[in-house]
Amino acid sequence: MSRHAQTDVVIIGAGPIGLSAIFACGHLGMRCHVIEALSDVGGQCTALYPEKPIYDIPGFPAIAAGELIARLMAQAAPFAPTFHLGQQAVKLTRAGDILSVEMSSGSTIAARAVIIAAGGGAFGPNRPPLAGIERLEGTSVHYWVKDTAAFTGKRIVIAGGGDSAVDWAIALSEHAQSITLVHRRERFRCAPASLQKLDELTRRGLIALKVPYQLAALQAEAGKLEAIEIGHIDGQREWLEAEHLLAFYGIASDLGPLRDFGVGLSEEQILVDPATMETSERSVFAVGDISLYPSKQKLIVTGFAEAVTAARTVYERIFPDRPFHFQHSTDRGPPQLQPAQ
Amino acid sequence: MISLTVLDADGISHTVEAKPGLTVMEALRAAGLPLKAACGGSLACATCHVIIAEKDFVRVGPPSEDEEDMLDQGFDVNRTSRLACQIKVSSDIDGLSIRFPRQS
Ligand SMILES: Cc1cc2nc3c(=O)[nH]c(=O)nc-3n(C[C@H](O)[C@H](O)[C@H](O)COP(=O)(O)OP(=O)(O)OC[C@H]3O[C@@H](n4cnc5c(N)ncnc54)[C@H](O)[C@@H]3O)c2cc1C
Numbered sequence: 001m002s003r004h005a006q007t008d009v010v011i012i013g014a015g016p017i018g019l020s021a022i023f024a025c026g027h028l029g030m031r032c033h034v035i036e037a038l039s040d041v042g043g044q045c046t047a048l049y050p051e052k053p054i055y056d057i058p059g060f061p062a063i064a065a066g067e068l069i070a071r072l073m074a075q076a077a078p079f080a081p082t083f084h085l086g087q088q089a090v091k092l093t094r095a096g097d098i099l100s101v102e103m104s105s106g107s108t109i110a111a112r113a114v115i116i117a118a119g120g121g122a123f124g125p126n127r128p129p130l131a132g133i134e135r136l137e138g139t140s141v142h143y144w145v146k147d148t149a150a151f152t153g154k155r156i157v158i159a160g161g162g163d164s165a166v167d168w169a170i171a172l173s174e175h176a177q178s179i180t181l182v183h184r185r186e187r188f189r190c191a192p193a194s195l196q197k198l199d200e201l202t203r204r205g206l207i208a209l210k211v212p213y214q215l216a217a218l219q220a221e222a223g224k225l226e227a228i229e230i231g232h233i234d235g236q237r238e239w240l241e242a243e244h245l246l247a248f249y250g251i252a253s254d255l256g257p258l259r260d261f262g263v264g265l266s267e268e269q270i271l272v273d274p275a276t277m278e279t280s281e282r283s284v285f286a287v288g289d290i291s292l293y294p295s296k297q298k299l300i301v302t303g304f305a306e307a308v309t310a311a312r313t314v315y316e317r318i319f320p321d322r323p324f325h326f327q328h329s330t331d332r333g334p335p336q337l338q339p340a341q
Numbered sequence: 342m343i344s345l346t347v348l349d350a351d352g353i354s355h356t357v358e359a360k361p362g363l364t365v366m367e368a369l370r371a372a373g374l375p376l377k378a379a380c381g382g383s384l385a386c387a388t389c390h391v392i393i394a395e396k397d398f399v400r401v402g403p404p405s406e407d408e409e410d411m412l413d414q415g416f417d418v419n420r421t422s423r424l425a426c427q428i429k430v431s432s433d434i435d436g437l438s439i440r441f442p443r444q445s
C-alpha cells in the first residue's frame with residue numbers, strides 16, 4: 001500500500017525548529033514535507049509544557065510555549081507545507097541525488113535534501129523496562145485504549161498514577177472482569193472528581209488498588225500475557241493473573257531508527273558542521289536539539305538560527321546552477337510560495 | 342571538588358568529581374555516565390532518576406511535590422529516589438553514594 005510523494009525538502013520532526021525550517025526553506029523558494037511521530041505539531045513545547053511561559057525568545061518578553069507553536073505554524077502556512085502526522089521516519093535511502101525517507105505507514109517521500117529536526121528522537125509512550133514487553137505490545141500490553149470492547153470480561157492491570165491511569169480504571173471497571181490499579185505511591189495525580197470516583201469504586205470492590213507497588217516482570221505464553229509480577233516498594237513481590245496490561249507512564253523520546261540513517265552520532269545527538277549544519281551524509285542536515293557541534297546549546301533561538309544556516313546550503317544542493325542571492329524578508333515582501341529567482 | 346560514588350545499572354562503581362554549582366545530573370553527564378536527562382534539567386521527564394543510599398538520604402532531603410509527580414514516570418522508584426537534576430552539588434553532599442535504577 002506504499003505511496004510515493006516528491007518534494008524539495010523532507011523535514012523530520014515538527015518541533016519548534018522543524019516548523020521554523022519550513023519558513024527558512026520557503027523563503028528561498030523550496031517546498032517541504034514534514035514528518036512527525038506525534039499526532040500534534042510542536043515537539044517538546046506542545047507535548048511537555050504548552051502552558052509554560054518562555055522568557056528567552058528575543059522580541060517576546062514572555063510567550064506560552066503553545067502560543068509560540070501556533071505562531072510558527074501561522075508563519076509557515078504561506079509556504080503550504082505538507083504534514084504527515086502520527087508517522088515516524090523509519091528509513092533513509094539514497095539513489096544518486098535523490099534521498100527517500102520511508103515512514104512507518106510504508107509510504108515514502110523523495111527529496112533532494114533532508115533536514116533532521118528530531119529533538120531527542122520520536123516521542124512515544126514511556127515503555128516500562130520489562131523483559132519481553134515489546135512482543136506483547138498491541139495484543140496484551142497497551143499504552144492507549146482504542147476499543148473498550150476488547151477488555152470486556154478480562155482481567156486487567158492498569159499501571160501509573162496520573163489522569164490516564166485513573167480515568168481508564170474507572171471507565172473499564174464497568175466492562176472488565178477485574179481491574180487492579182498499580183501505582184508506586186498512595187497519592188494519585190488526577191482531577192479531584194476522578195479521585196472521588198476511584199475511592200467509591202475501590203470501596204465497592206470494582207477496582208483493586210495495589211499501592212505502593214511497581215511492575216516487576218511479565219509472564220507470557222504463546223504471545224499472550226498470563227501474569228504480571230509486582231513488587232512492593234519495600235521489596236515483597238507477588239503475581240497477578242491478567243490478560244491485559246495498560247501502562248500509563250507519560251511519553252518518552254527515542255532516537256530509534258534515526259540511529260541507522262548513516263549520519264555520524266555522538267550518543268543521542270547528530271554531529272554537524274556548524275557552518276552548514278550538514279551531517280556526515282551529503283544533503284542530510286540536522287538542526288535543533290538533535291544537532292551537536294562545539295559549544296552547542298539546546299535552545300529554541302539557537303535552533304532557529306541553525307535552520308536558517310541549513311537552508312542556505314540546502315538551496316545550494318537543490319539548485320547547484322543558481323547563484324545564492326541573499327535577500328532580506330523586508331525586500332522579498334510578504335511570504336508566498338514562489339520559485340526563487 | 343565534591344566527590345560522589347555512583348553504582349551504574351551494571352553494578353559497576355564510579356567515583357565522580359563534581360564541581361559545586363552544577364546539578365548532580367550535570368556532574369554525572371560531565372563524567373560520561375549514561376544518564377539520559379532528556380529534558381535538560383527542566384523537571385519534565387524522569388530520565389535523570391537516581392537512588393540515594395539510605396544512609397545519605399537525609400543529606401539531600403525528600404523531593405518537592407513537583408518532583409514526586411515526575412518520579413511517577415520513573416521505574417524502579419524507591420523510598421530514596423530523586424531526580425538528579427534537582428540536586429545541587431555542594432559540600433553538603435560530599436561523599437554521597439547513589440545508584441542508577443535497574444534497567445529491567
Ligand atoms: C519544560 C521545558 C522547558 C523549556 N524551556 C525552554 C526555554 O525557556 N527556552 C528555550 O529556548 N528552550 C526551552 N526548552 C527546550 C526547548 O523546548 C527545546 O530546545 C526545543 O523544543 C527543541 O526543538 P526541536 O524542534 O529541536 O525538538 P523537539 O521540540 O524535541 O521536537 C522534535 C520532534 O521530532 C519528532 N521526531 C523525532 N524523531 C522522529 C522521527 N524519526 N519521525 C517523526 N518524528 C520524529 C518528535 O516526536 C518531536 O515532536 C524547554 C524544554 C522543556 C522540556
Ligand code: FES
Pocket residue numbers: 366378379380381382383384385386387388389411424425426427
Ligand atoms: S533531566 Fe528531565 S527531570 Fe531531570
